Amino acid sequence: MAKRDLQFSIGVLLLCALLYIGTFSIKITKAVRVSAAYFPRLILAITAILAIIYMIAALKTLKNSKGKEKQGNEENEEKPDIKRTLLTMGMFIVYGILVDILGFMIASIGYLIIQMWIMLEVRNKKEIIKFAAISTISMVLVYFIFTKLFYVSLPAGSLF
Amino acid sequence: MISLFLSGLAAILTFKTILLMMFGVILGLIFGAIPGLSASMAVALMLPATFAMDTVQGMAVLIALYVGGISGGLISAILLRIPGTPSSIATCFDGYPMTKNGMAGKAIGTGVIVSFIGGIFSLIVLMFAAPPLASIAIKFGPFEYFSLTLFALTIIATLSSGSFIMGILSGAIGIIVTFVGMAPVDGVERFTMGIYQLKGGFSLLPVLIGLFALTEILKEAEKSVKIKMIDTTNLKGKGFGLTLKELKEQWANLLRSSIIGTVIGILPGIGGSTASVLSYGEAKRASKHPEKFGTGIIDGVIASEAANNAVTGGALVPLLTLGIPGDSVTAILLGGLMIHGVQPGPLLFKESPDIVYGIFAALFIANIMFVIFEYFGIQVFIKVLKVPKHILLPIVFILCCVGAFAVNNRMFDVWTLIGFGIVGFILDKCRIQMAPLVIGFILGPMAETNLRRALMLSQGSVSPFFTKPISLFFIIAAVLSIASIVNRTLKDKKKAKKNLTTA
Numbered sequence: 001m002a003k004r005d006l007q008f009s010i011g012v013l014l015l016c017a018l019l020y021i022g023t024f025s026i027k028i029t030k031a032v033r034v035s036a037a038y039f040p041r042l043i044l045a046i047t048a049i050l051a052i053i054y055m056i057a058a059l060k061t062l063k064n065s066k067g068k069e070k071q072g073n074e075e076n077e078e079k080p081d082i083k084r085t086l087l088t089m090g091m092f093i094v095y096g097i098l099v100d101i102l103g104f105m106i107a108s109i110g111y112l113i114i115q116m117w118i119m120l121e122v123r124n125k126k127e128i129i130k131f132a133a134i135s136t137i138s139m140v141l142v143y144f145i146f147t148k149l150f151y152v153s154l155p156a157g158s159l160f
Numbered sequence: 161m162i163s164l165f166l167s168g169l170a171a172i173l174t175f176k177t178i179l180l181m182m183f184g185v186i187l188g189l190i191f192g193a194i195p196g197l198s199a200s201m202a203v204a205l206m207l208p209a210t211f212a213m214d215t216v217q218g219m220a221v222l223i224a225l226y227v228g229g230i231s232g233g234l235i236s237a238i239l240l241r242i243p244g245t246p247s248s249i250a251t252c253f254d255g256y257p258m259t260k261n262g263m264a265g266k267a268i269g270t271g272v273i274v275s276f277i278g279g280i281f282s283l284i285v286l287m288f289a290a291p292p293l294a295s296i297a298i299k300f301g302p303f304e305y306f307s308l309t310l311f312a313l314t315i316i317a318t319l320s321s322g323s324f325i326m327g328i329l330s331g332a333i334g335i336i337v338t339f340v341g342m343a344p345v346d347g348v349e350r351f352t353m354g355i356y357q358l359k360g361g362f363s364l365l366p367v368l369i370g371l372f373a374l375t376e377i378l379k380e381a382e383k384s385v386k387i388k389m390i391d392t393t394n395l396k397g398k399g400f401g402l403t404l405k406e407l408k409e410q411w412a413n414l415l416r417s418s419i420i421g422t423v424i425g426i427l428p429g430i431g432g433s434t435a436s437v438l439s440y441g442e443a444k445r446a447s448k449h450p451e452k453f454g455t456g457i458i459d460g461v462i463a464s465e466a467a468n469n470a471v472t473g474g475a476l477v478p479l480l481t482l483g484i485p486g487d488s489v490t491a492i493l494l495g496g497l498m499i500h501g502v503q504p505g506p507l508l509f510k511e512s513p514d515i516v517y518g519i520f521a522a523l524f525i526a527n528i529m530f531v532i533f534e535y536f537g538i539q540v541f542i543k544v545l546k547v548p549k550h551i552l553l554p555i556v557f558i559l560c561c562v563g564a565f566a567v568n569n570r571m572f573d574v575w576t577l578i579g580f581g582i583v584g585f586i587l588d589k590c591r592i593q594m595a596p597l598v599i600g601f602i603l604g605p606m607a608e609t610n611l612r613r614a615l616m617l618s619q620g621s622v623s624p625f626f627t628k629p630i631s632l633f634f635i636i637a638a639v640l641s642i643a644s645i646v647n648r649t650l651k652d653k654k655k656a657k658k659n660l661t662t663a
Contacts, residue, residue, distance in 0.1 A: 008591075034615045035346075036346055047329065047336065084382070089585075154565065
């Protein structure tokens with residue numbers, strides 16, 4: 001955990017530095033006494049100080065834990081399913097791209113079937129038919145409820 | 161005030177609004193009951209559905225979702241030992257042991273009735289505290305407002321779970337996100353990277369839905385989803401499970417928990433889960449038999465459930481009077497109000513009392529509705545708990561996208577949603593807390609606008625922040641809250657060191 005804290009604080013520091021440099025390209029208007037770059041610089045400085053404090057704390061923990069027993073409590077917890085998380089993230093992005101091309105209805109039904117399959121614990125091919133039915137019915141419902149009942153427009157694709 | 165409340169009630173009591181509110185409460189209860197779906201998600205997802213409604217009607221539906229969502233959490237907390245919504249976390253401690261002892265019906269009945277009492281208590285506080293507070297707040301200038309936001313930001317950081325530095329850091333990251341777009345006061349472009357959609361900054365709702373809902377979906381994807389079996393025997397209890405005699409015995413606990421919940425609600429940015437845990441702890445400390453806590457006694461259920469529902473009324477106090485959300489759900493309500501063209505703040509009480517009292521009335525009706533639906537519909541909600549997550553969560557994602565798209569009818573907001581969902585998940589892994597981050601995101605522009613206005617007024621001098629009494633009061637409060645937490649952290653460290661050397 002301490003290692004991740006260290007990486008995180010370094011990341012925050014880098015981000016602060018980058019954004020701080022960015023503040024110099026903010027246009028300064030003479031009309032106002034306090035420029036638009038004032039507040040960002042103030043907050044970035046505070047964030048950087050906090051990140052440094054956090055980094056020192058992480059370094060201390062890292063130093064103290066060295067040489068001591070290596071296995072932490074993390075082992076007791078269930079192992080996170082990284083593959084499924086990454087696949088889900090990927091599906092979010094793919095869906096965003098496909099909605100723009102295929103339109104809401106087709107992209108959503110396709111997304112739902114694949115995403116449900118990804119999240120399924122014990123895979124069974126018969127489930128796909130069930131997923132297809134659930135996806136189609138739920139999306140037709142969503143379409144009618146939102147567009148006809150609540151007058152909310154849904155994303156339209158370039159193809160459909 | 162009573163006549164205003166009655167006219168608010170009259171505005172709510174139309175067939176269509178009541179029907180919509182019923183739908184809202186039921187949906188809220190479902191979202192509350194299912195672990196992984198929370199009250200904030202329910203409100204965020206249904207927000208676009210309110211666009212076509214008038215303001216009072218729309219807010220009534222959102223309030224119904226809010227109250228339902230907070231109240232639904234006790235079902236799975238008691239039956240499955242998983243809080244359905246984070247605010248029911250302490251309900252598990254005694255609620256689940258009660259189920260194991262064959263008293264599930266009593267636990268749920270008690271939970272429902274004390275939730276109602278907590279909710280109504282906080283509504284009364286809201287109705288009496290908000291108008292005078294608004295009349296004070298109307299006198300606030302930029303100096304007072306900046307000091308207030310400063311105080312709000314420190315209080316979130318100090319009271320949120322986890323380390324204090326991390327709390328402030330989370331808030332600061334939230335503020336940094338607000339730098340993108342046009343600067344307040346002079347409208348200068350900042351950090352837009354040439355993307356014209358970013359000129360207006362990130363829209364509030366896609367950011368909130370991304371951080372709360374999408375992050376939650378990813379967290380669920382990471383776990384292996386196992387369905388727990390629910391024991392549905394012993395669900396039937398007599399009456400509401402809580403006898404009058406018990407109610408008499410528990411009144412002190414009930415009152416204390418309701419007060420804790422309301423106060424936690426009023427303090428900006430800390431929501432139901434803190435209230436639930438804090439109130440449980442206090443009930444245990446004040447109890448004559450603290451050793452029985454955790455074995456399945458109603459005291460624990462009462463403390464947690466009265467407190468988390470009392471948050472609802474409390475959280476609306478700063479939202480309506482100051483425009484500062486009291487918890488994460490009210491942050492989304494704030495977005496809802498703004499989409500309807502209403503700017504919450506002290507002026508709201510003067511300019512549109514119909515909206516303010518309509519909200520009060522909606523809170524009252526929603527509290528009555530959830531008792532009826534949750535108590536008599538418990539079997540239905542238990543069935544809903546059996547709907548597998550791998551079907552539910554993808555559909556929630558689609559609804560998130562619909563919500564984000566509907567804000568401005570542009571795909572850019574869907575991308576904002578997806579981006580913040582993924583970033584939120586990564587930040588969560590780094591132990592960044594979502595509540596302070598979101599409050600930072602909401603209060604950032606408020607802090608900046610008022611700071612720059614104040615400094616322009618004072619010709620760059622900071623002394624008025626300390627010479628104006630209200631401003632000074634908030635600054636002292638902010639310093640005190642930081643000092644107390646630093647003190648506590650140092651004490652904890654000393655204790656830990658002592659323990660280490662003696663061990």
